[in-house]
Amino acid sequence: MAEKVTSGRPSRALRRVLIPLALAQFICSFAGSNMNVMINEIAKDLGTTVQGIQLAITLFLLVMAALMIPGGKLTDKFGRKRCLNLGLAVFGLGALISSFAQGLPTLIIGYSILEGIGTALLIPPVYILTTMLFTDITSRARAFGAINGMGGIGAATGPLIGGIIATAISWRAAFVFQAAIIVVIVLLSRRDVRDPLPAEPDRPFDYTGAALSALGLVLIVMGILAADNNGWLMLGLMVAGALVLAWFFLTVRAKERSGREPLLTLDLFRNRTSNLGLVTQNMQWLVLLGISFTISAYLQVVRGYNSIETGLILTAATVGLLLSSAAAERLAKRRAQRTLVMAGFVLTATGIVLGIALVSVSTSVWAFLPGLFLIGVGVGAMLTPSVNVVQSAFPDEKQGEISGLSRSVSNLGSSLGTAIAGTILVAGITKTPERSYALALTVLAAIAVGGLIAASFLPSTRPAAPAADGLPTTPHPHAKRSERGIPGFTSPDGVDKSTATPDSKAD
Incomplete structure (x- = not known):
């Protein structure tokens, strides 16, 4: 061992x-x-x-x-x-x-x-x-x-x-x-x-649930990718994906009622605070990856920059993201998580608008940098609190499941961002590149505003300081409760019952 x-x-x-x-x-x-x-x-x-x-x-x-x-x-x-x-x-x-x-x-x-x-x-x-x-x-x-x-x-x-x-x-x-x-x-x-523990080969696995959930997500994203080629195909794929996901949730409910172990428990979706946090996570990664693809494709296809030149320009966002991520723990001790998430979406949307405006009036490479830096700062500021909102909404025994769901939702946002923004950009990149570039970023800015609205409904209580990494620890179901080190359980109203004090006021 x-x-x-x-x-x-x-x-x-x-x-x-x-x-x-x-x-x-x-x-x-x-x-x-x-x-x-x-x-x-x-x-x-x-x-x-x-x-x-x-x-x-x-x-x-x-x-x-x-x-x-x-x-x-x-x-x-x-x-x-x-x-x-x-x-x-x-x-x-x-x-x-x-x-x-x-x-x-x-x-x-x-x-x-x-x-x-x-x-x-x-x-x-x-x-x-x-x-x-x-x-x-x-x-x-x-x-x-x-x-x-x-x-x-x-x-x-x-x-x-x-x-x-x-x-x-x-x-x-x-x-x-x-x-x-x-x-x-x-x-x-x-x-x-x-591996500290032996495998459990006899443990049941929800193969049906895994297949249905994967198929449903694939159909929906493929529908988005088909948008610029065939509207009816897009609609058909997305409707089919929605129906498959509905089938998946019905099988999960049936397994729970019969006492069998499903792929996910429906309890994960009954917590309002967690649901809002998952929405903001999805939108953060959607916007970030959508911006990365849109600007990368525009720089290479329209402006003719090579790989290293494109990478250097995108470094502006990297610097902003790393700086704000480094300050995440300190900020979390001073501000409510809702405040940080909302500020992140505001900065991100502002960076997108600034990027559109500067690039429209200047062909200089410097026109990309202020907006990208602001986007990086905004995304870095809200990644940690969004994850903490989701993780702290559940007790110890649910941490493994919610961590997996959290990472899955984030990756889904990444794929949706590339699909949505990329489809808009690619549709007109050879005929009207400037217009397609601005339209793709405008849609991403609108999604960032949607994330801001979702974040405004998060609880405003100031939580306990997050873990140093700012990301979820994923406890194993066999780990002892005393070994897990998970933040205190937060009730659906967002109040951390293990750490809340009379001073835990709205921000």
Whole structure:
């Protein structure tokens, strides 16, 4: 059994365990962000279009969203370490296939499907193993801070690193880089990572629920992608997706009533505060990824910038996001979570409007930077409080499920952002590029305003300070209550019952 920490700093063995887990989060985040700066190179090399690359990126994010919850459930049945290894193997195979792709179908198989499945299999074990091994609250906070810090670095530097590799060598080398990191992770995890608990092969798994939930999400997003080609096809796919998801929820209810274990419990959707938090999470990632794709495609296709130039321009948003994320814990001690989320949406919408205005009057590359920086600051300011709102709305025994749902909703937002904004942009990028660019960003600004409205209904009480990483710890269902270190239970009215004091006033 792997060594655990019960107090103080983690042992040297546990610090070694942390390295492959943090690298796993890094490479998955990198894979989700580096493709945007290579749109032109890949499209030309594979004989496809910007729309084809948009499809590949959207499907990658969608596969993650659709399979993240089933991936978490499988860890109990087959074991955390086994699922981690399987996810790494599938991800690495997908990266290698993508590096040799000679056409869009092969790229979709390698990148969108295999890397997406691999990510959905390996990310839940990363969080579950960390929670099980780092049982002291302080050491766990440091561990999650390191893992999510590497995830932030991967997402933030993906465009720049990907741009450098694509410009200096080839876009294919970016996938070789991913495969190489996977090999390093496998070697490190083989030696140091151990599963504290045995697998439960007899544990039931809701295969029907997993298939229905995945199919429903895929149909809805594919309907959005079909919007610029066939309105009736779009409508048909989205209606079919809605019906499949309704079927999924009916099967969940039937399983709960019969005493069987469903993929998700419906209790997760009965908490008003959590539901609002999930909406804001979805919209944050929708706006962020939609902006990233829109600006990346515009810079490459219309302005003619190469990968590294595009990556450097997007670094303005990266800097803003990292600065505001670094201040998230300090801000959370001074302001209500609702205030931070609302401020984030205001800054993001303002940044979008500023970006549209400056680019419309100037062809200089500097016209992009102020808006991108403001967008980064806004998104960074609200990511942590939105997650904390969702996580603190449930007691210990629900944390594993709500963490999986939270990550799935965030990934769904990412895929919707690329699908919605990309579809608007691609529809007129060759005929009316400036108009399509402004329209895509205007729609994203409107969605940000919708997020602001949703955030205004969040409870305004000042919560307890979040964990150092600002992201959810994912307790394993077998972990002892005293080992979980989860923030106090928050009732549906948003008041933290374990920490609320007479001074917990509205902001």
